[in-house]
Amino acid sequence: MTTSGDYELYYWPGLPGRGELVRLVLEDAGAEYRDVAREPGGVAALRAILDAPGGVVPPLAPPVLKHGALIIAQTAVICDHLARRHGLVGDDEAERLAAMQLMLTVMDLLTEAHDVHHPISSSLYYEDQKPEAKLRAAAFLEARLPKFLGYFERVVAAKNTRCLLGAHSYVDLAVFQVLEGLAYAFPRAFAARSAEIPQLLALRDRVRERPRIAAYLASPRRQPFTEQGIFRRYPELDA
């Protein structure tokens, strides 16, 4: 038998990244966890779990969650696992599937937001792909961002509870984080879209005010967005 205190999160320190979607679930659940790679010697521990993890299959990349004998990778899988244990998704199979469907759509948006500044290769510096990044940013802000935001807005509006699935779930936490990231990276483009997404902004505010989330956001455990992460404030890429 395992307890919440057995959770160990492994993710690159110094940026919120995909690991933040896991942190938000752990924090909202009130779960105890170690954020291993942010401890002294933690990056070596992160590398060790990537190299010789144990578990059913090895992870390809962080975030990784160690939970007793379970070692899980892929952000959406980790969040789904935690959410079921902590009441952050319904027990009903149809709702679990719908939550995962939405979560994977959030992850698609996250990947596209990242690729805006790395359209050629994640192995190259941004400075080595700036002209291509400008082209990709324009296409993202014109076509993809409104498509994703419009979709999530319709989903929230249909439920009329400031929740994507009718009741609060881990997917709301993920959408909250992505909205914060988009507002950070693309302040002008995001402001220009704000009038189109009243329900999404209401969801964001609702999540922000949840007591455990509010306490977390005010704590040193919360890391700011920076130009090392998925969401980067490069003014030349904004609208």
Place this chain on the structure above:
Amino acid sequence: MTTSGDYELYYWPGLPGRGELVRLVLEDAGAEYRDVAREPGGVAALRAILDAPGGVVPPLAPPVLKHGALIIAQTAVICDHLARRHGLVGDDEAERLAAMQLMLTVMDLLTEAHDVHHPISSSLYYEDQKPEAKLRAAAFLEARLPKFLGYFERVVAAKNTRCLLGAHSYVDLAVFQVLEGLAYAFPRAFAARSAEIPQLLALRDRVRERPRIAAYLASPRRQPFTEQGIFRRYPELDA
């Protein structure tokens, strides 16, 4: 109560695409299904289910599976749902999580393989982003492809059963399809890597020879790769 005959798959006709990962699960399971968008009037039916789907949450994009009252989107979620009903993933929760982790990693590779020919925007033609595609292709073939193939090779080799999870699962079907797509799109680069992935090629051959898969591949239900799909044979993007 629903039966297998209640399955309706909705995916763009004329290309295998992400829909093919669902078809392979349905075919390997011996399930009856309608491939709705390939029927007369089917594209209108596909558009209709995107516009007014019913279900818990609407899909953003195909593939969509209708299964009785359930309407599910996101390829990995559909495959997981079908696999559990048809014995193509273990009942054990740890194995289901591991399968989904691998499946999402396959989907990541699929997305990157697509973005090789559309690095700037999926709304633009390939012809309008050819210089950028050449840069992205070189980075993909040099850094990303060996990273993904090496990872899956290690996973298969660790089990020593020509299966990613020890026993045959839906993830093997997905990897099979991606290997076929990579060999189609990048024949020179794929051939150059083949000596490094003996276990993956053995898995591919094993899947190919499964009786229902072999019958499917020989049938008109199987669609060839074309330059409309995820995997495209553009010689200028190959090694």
